[in-house]
Amino acid sequence: MDMLTNSALLKLLQLASPTLPIGAYSYSEGVESLVDAAKITSASSLEHWLRQELRYGAVRVEAAVMIRAYRSTIVEDFSALTDWNHWLSATRETEELRSQSWQMGRSLLRLFQDLQADEFTPLLLQEECNFAIAFGTIAARWQIDEQSATLGYFHSWATNLISAGIKLIPLGQTAGQRLLLELGEAFDRATQEVLTLQDDDLSSCGWGLSLASMAHETLYSRLFRS
Template sequence: MSNQSLLPLLQLANPTLPVGGYNYSEGIESLVETGKIYSLQTLEDWLVQELRFGAIRLEAAVMVRAHRLTQAEDLGGLRRWNWWLSAARETEELRSQSLQMGRSLLRLFLELQTNAPETRLIAPPESIAALEEECHFAIAFGMVSAHWQIELQSALLGYLHSWATNLVSAGVKLIPLGQTAGQQLIWNLQPGIEQAREEILTLQDDDLSSCSWGLALASMTHETQYSRLFRS
């Protein structure tokens, strides 16, 4: 990758990007509460299974489509996949998380764009703003990465790595684990992330499915959990 695309990718996939990803545990908090996740190994097992079969595969596949549709300047297609992802979210908590993060990313993108007016937007600002209030994070990530000319395979890798980093960080706080253990886990997840990327890039529309009932149950439990560190 050239520095022109690598640096924007590093910024977009940074865990400190102010879109609120660090506020969510995606069910891990309730799984720790109930004793389903209690160690480095059990957290790794959960994340590996999510990469292989879970909802993150759907989200990442939609991000891929958003990247391609943005390059094609197909705003109608972006809206259709945005609605599709709303229907695919199994709980209100997960849907609200996705929409909040997507809204925050688009607002950040438009703010950054005002400071670089010489850079042409792939889609007009008013069209992007029209999606702003009801845009899922996967859609926003695909749009922004395409506009910043980040190659699709690299954007997908960054999206998956950002997801894994946020959840490992949640596990480090909740179990709790040491920071070194958290870094070891992120290192251990590299083969799974790379394999997921290769598989997701080949998925056709009719192949988009997941086995995420465990995540859905954990999310519903988290909504009513008495004591929480993470947002619901």
């Protein structure tokens, strides 16, 4: 693993922080409907869901596309960057998941523009930019290495869903932190796989997430937007 410079490490911590003002806290990515259906009822069942998603689910594909956005930014291949953004939008199977990705991506790009307007490009001034694309582009511009960016992406994703689980199941804060710590090896394994995936291997077994997301759209009472 490449050693991050102090500057790059601090920027990664900022980019992956749960306090980043992009609205991630308002989404549960189907966890709310799974709790409502009593499919997730404890820390162990939430851990099982997260591990399965890391191994087979949509977040694995998102991270792989994030890396492609990273690499396209490095070589300034803006056509490829746009193509991958459209490709990722097309893989979103429900309106909630697509809207989440676009809203978070848009918010992240606007934040980046405010923080470093001199580095902002007109290419990214689009309403329908997926979060993974924005994350990869900014990680490249901030000179965060690929492996660290991918680990940060997975850690940020899991932190948000564990926070949702703490509220919904509910779990204690200590149980949530223990779960996040125990997922470390799963983050590392998923990162190594994502970094070597070929384009033709970008696939997921995400029907569980799709069904949970569709069910969430019709829940009578909701705390989260997805």
